[in-house]
Amino acid sequence: MTITTLSAHKGNTWKIELDDSGELFFLHVSVVQRCGLRKGMTLTPQQWEQVQTAELSRKAYQYACFLLDNRGYSYQEMFRKLEPKYPQAVCFATVDRLAKYGQINDRAYAEQLAHHYVAVKRFGMRRAFQEMRRRGLLEEHITEALEPYEDEVTGEILMELVEGKYRKYFLDPDDRRTIEKGKAALVRQGYRFGEINAAVRAFLEEQLEEE
Missing domain, CATH: 1.10.10 (Arc Repressor Mutant, subunit A)
Structure with missing residues (x-):
């Protein structure tokens, strides 16, 4: 496959056409630069798939950051949120990236929720545990976070x-x-x-x- 069109579209978005097919694809400028794309460049199907995965990964990470601006998420909960929109491999990579940089931390999140459900919502241990489990937290993290309130x-x-x-x-x-x-x-x-x-x-x- 040969890139026959590669040009700026709107803002940070670039448009790309392969083999004069008439079908346009849209990529963020960061993906174009990271993948070293240029007009006339020939790509194997595997290379093109990597480009598309890079664009999906960028979008998934951007969406996850948007969600985290509103409230905290556990690893599992964020994965469930991303899964309907993106391939499973992209979801795992995105959530791993968030965890690596501390944007998702299940232990810290469990402590926040324990305070919220017990001290603020004034739930008993049983309901607080159920609500925290529903948020995708592991039992060991929940038990550890609830212990000070027992x-x-x-x-x-x-x-x-x-x-x-x-x-x-x-x-x-x-x-x-x-x-x-x-x-x-x-x-x-x-x-x-x-x-x-x-x-x-x-x-x-x-x-x-x-x-």
């Missing part, structure tokens, strides 16, 4: 929820139906039933003492 912090947060946001469910110790609704709501927040019972019991005992 006992004391989780207990404090749960007690604050019982005394604050969910207080209305536990004001009447004789209204078992409403109390069970409150407990069910806390289960959905990801707290274990045993720790919920302990927190509610402590709250009710405190109310009785105040009376």
